[in-house]
Amino acid sequence: MxxxxxxxxxxxxxxxxxxxxxxxxxxxAGQGAFAKAYAELSEFKAKAGQVxxxxxxEGTIEAVLFGLGSxxxxxxxxxxxxxxxxxxxxxxxxxxxxxxxxxxxLAFALGSYKFDRYKQKKTHDRPRLVAQGADVAEVNSIAHAxxxxxxxxxxxxxxxxPLQLETIAREIAEQYGAAITVVTGEGLLEANYxxxxxxxxxxxxxxxxxxxxxxxxxxxKPLVCLVGKGVVxxxxxxxxxxxxxxxxxKKDMGGAAHVLALGRMIMAAQLPVRLSILxxxxxxxxxxxxxxxxxxxxxxxxxxxxxxxxDAEGRLILADALTRACELEPALTLDLATLTGAARAALGPQxxxxxxxxxxLAGQIEAAMREVSDPMWRxxxxxxxxxxxxxxxxxxxxxxxxxxxxxSVTAALFLQRFAPAGAWAHFDIFAWNPxxxxxxxxxxxxxxxRALYQMIRTRFA
Numbered sequence: 001m002x003x004x005x006x007x008x009x010x011x012x013x014x015x016x017x018x019x020x021x022x023x024x025x026x027x028x029a030g031q032g033a034f035a036k037a038y039a040e041l042s043e044f045k046a047k048a049g050q051v052x053x054x055x056x057x058e059g060t061i062e063a064v065l066f067g068l069g070s071x072x073x074x075x076x077x078x079x080x081x082x083x084x085x086x087x088x089x090x091x092x093x094x095x096x097x098x099x100x101x102x103x104x105x106l107a108f109a110l111g112s113y114k115f116d117r118y119k120q121k122k123t124h125d126r127p128r129l130v131a132q133g134a135d136v137a138e139v140n141s142i143a144h145a146x147x148x149x150x151x152x153x154x155x156x157x158x159x160x161x162p163l164q165l166e167t168i169a170r171e172i173a174e175q176y177g178a179a180i181t182v183v184t185g186e187g188l189l190e191a192n193y194x195x196x197x198x199x200x201x202x203x204x205x206x207x208x209x210x211x212x213x214x215x216x217x218x219x220x221k222p223l224v225c226l227v228g229k230g231v232v233x234x235x236x237x238x239x240x241x242x243x244x245x246x247x248x249x250k251k252d253m254g255g256a257a258h259v260l261a262l263g264r265m266i267m268a269a270q271l272p273v274r275l276s277i278l279x280x281x282x283x284x285x286x287x288x289x290x291x292x293x294x295x296x297x298x299x300x301x302x303x304x305x306x307x308x309x310x311d312a313e314g315r316l317i318l319a320d321a322l323t324r325a326c327e328l329e330p331a332l333t334l335d336l337a338t339l340t341g342a343a344r345a346a347l348g349p350q351x352x353x354x355x356x357x358x359x360x361l362a363g364q365i366e367a368a369m370r371e372v373s374d375p376m377w378r379x380x381x382x383x384x385x386x387x388x389x390x391x392x393x394x395x396x397x398x399x400x401x402x403x404x405x406x407x408s409v410t411a412a413l414f415l416q417r418f419a420p421a422g423a424w425a426h427f428d429i430f431a432w433n434p435x436x437x438x439x440x441x442x443x444x445x446x447x448x449x450r451a452l453y454q455m456i457r458t459r460f461a
Contacts, residue, residue: 079111079439200282217274228259237310254431308399342407
């Protein structure tokens with residue numbers, strides 16, 4: 001990722017004035033007749049995300065006005081700024097109260113993201129922000145981790161299979177001195193990951209399923225366990241998805257991408273924790289060896305699982321991974337997964353739900369997401385729906401009875417059966433922007449991990 005956030009620059013910087021709509025008239029009064037006339041001619045009203053480039057002599061830029069809308073402004077409004085600026089170096093000259101230099105710089109960096117791996121014409125020169133007063137190293141670390149997650153989700157499945165997930169995990173482990181172990185293919189049965197094996201066994205040998213486990217940190221520190229769903233492509237299995245439902249299933253490893261990126265943030269910041277990252281990586285393919293509707297699977301926990309629908313595969317591999325987390329006795333367990341369409345039906349693409357019965361943890365997550373403007377919404381682990389997971393032939397089934405209807409809730413209840421005791425939360429993320437807008441390009445999006453990084457940093461300070 002090209003650096004767009006700088007501590008200093010040898011080039012002259014263009015001043016940026018960020019203004020609320022109520023501040024515009026007073027500001028223009030002190031800028032001279034030309035600026036006021038030009039703003040009126042351009043119909044610049046300082047609406048949120050509005051940009052006005054004031055021209056200078058000989059084709060230069062005198063200054064930039066950036067609208068914040070009404071007060072208070074969301075710091076993430078600055079994500080839209082780089083998409084509307086010509087190439088050059090900029091610095092904030094007027095900033096709103098209540099928004100820090102770090103917040104502006106991070107929003108600018110997130111909004112600068114481009115995925116052009118498969119474009120013949122690549123974007124090299126982009127606007128850069130000289131972020132005076134910001135912790136540039138920290139901002140870039142978080143931005144790079146979010147870009148990594150987005151790159152992974154954007155990469156098509158032909159170039160990102162289970163092996164490539166493993167390779168990325170190994171590169172992160174090597175960079176930060178973490179230990180890593182990987183169990184692959186038939187070895188999953190010997191290592192007692194039967195559900196991971198069952199979901200991934202239909203893939204070709206080169207895309208064999210695997211269980212990736214990364215460990216980092218000093219003994220004696222509290223253990224944080226991150227579990228991410230790594231379904232590199234989801235056909236739906238024998239309960240095959242329609243073409244419209246399968247089109248974006250390269251992103252079904254979004255949970256794995258997110259926990260690897262979050263782990264990278266934690267390790268880069270040297271937070272005072274031990275870290276375990278668990279990624280079951282599979283392709284839910286179709287072949288003569290694919291799991292079938294009605295099959296009963298073993299799980300690492302010992303519970304038998306009836307497969308009512310082969311397209312509810314993510315919770316199966318997470319069941320084994322969460323059971324492994326139990327064995328590690330973590331102080332905190334977080335699992336992230338692109339798990340259900342029901343979560344989108346409930347809250348849409350921009351607001352991922354999360355589930356926990358731990359009131360203290362819920363409060364910490366909510367405080368962190370407000371602090372860093374990384375929105376999520378707590379949903380209930382409603383016990384009235386637990387019976388919808390009862391099976392006539394096994395201990396539990398992976399597709400709830402239709403009467404329960406709340407598909408994201410019942411998926412979370414399924415995972416809770418396998419999750420460690422104590423502090424645990426499940427995040428049903430979308431990891432995708434379905435429409436293109438300045439600062440939020442269509443395609444992969446990092447959701448929730450900035451808030452979780454902040455929460456972990458505060459919780460274990």
